[in-house]
Amino acid sequence: MKHSKPTERTKVKVVLPGDTVSLDVTTPGITLGPGLIQAGDSISCTKAGFLVRSGSIYWVENDQKRYIPETGEHVVGRISGKGGEFYRVDIGSAHQAILPFLAFENATKKNRPNLNIGDLIYARVALANKDMDPELQCLNPMNNKADGFGKLEGGMVLKCSLRYCQRLLTQETDICKLLGQVLQFEVSIGMNGRVWLSSDTIKHISLVYNVLKQAEALNNSECKALVNKLAV
Template sequence: MAGVKVVVPGDAIDAAAATVVRLGPGLVQAGGRTQATAAGVLHSDGEQWWVVTNRRRYVAAEGEPVVGVVVARHGEGYRVDIGAAHDALLPLLAFEGATKRNKPSLALGTVVYARVVVANSFMDPEIECYNSNTGKSEGYGELAGGFMFKCSLGLARRLIASRAPVLAALGAELPFEIAIGVNGRVWVCADGPEKTVLVANAIRNSEYLDAAQCKQMVRELLDR
């Protein structure tokens, strides 16, 4: 999308219907007209359009990656806190290669990386720890070890949507693993707790910094 466009609720989105494959948070289509339902910055990756806001509560949307915490287990699966108004359902078979005889057993408090597959106003959201379209895990699943922290929803989406300067600066200095959820939760794992906390602090501090400032900030954290 060329340039930056700020929208407020009720604004019409000037996009050809053929180019809008999926509407994300902050947008709705009614009567053949797409309009904003939230104030923020309009974004598009060519396949999806959405509005980035810094609201506090996540609103689930189909196809989005989220980081959640298992809070309960029942006969059909798990209840997972994804920071939305309602916990998400994670079925027992919603894992790569899972069968009735072979399915993962998750303890309460387990952190998982998942994608939203059902999201509407009539039922609780449903997530899966693999991509059911391909049958592959694609990085989804249980996140063992590491450290999970929260950030603003706007920062989380920027970390996912583009090559974030802070991630580039960190990657040039030390190896680490990361899982980013658009629900404002990030899981990181580096070589030891000190470096893991360093990565988390760098990401938290990067929200309003440009590329040069991110690089300097990472260097200062490493020097300490």
């Protein structure tokens, strides 16, 4: 696993829904995370909380319990049903999401993905509107390639807080990097409070699962001490 060095996290200010954030969207490398939306040259907040910066990444952090989908977010979902042209997917939000059969790399009407109820998928939120069921896609819209999206084979799912998932995605915590130094594993982190884990043995999957679960309440130095116990 490759991980970049975690950057310092700074709480910029308290924001409310509708507040405008003064950021130069033309600056190379700026990434907008959960709670922020861009319309033209303007960036607005979609929820209340702290505006947080980690390197060139900005997002709004709060103690929200239930996942509220936002366009562009990555999620770990479970297939819960099948319609005429789409799958129903449980992503932990108030409403189940829709995943069209054609929202996969190289999918056609004759060449559709074969997913069953209970299967896990890693997807991107393609459309989120309070008046409609969220829509997912299992491809990168920039190149129409899977790029890691799609069916998740085997493994385990860790359910955790939305804030912890934000920490893992922004690499504010070293835990995944530290674990990658002692164990080989795969991880897909969803903004919906679900983290999929896989490794070559059940024992290793269980170890990674338990360490990540404990690390939610630990700081970086405590995470390092926890992982060091595995290396002994």
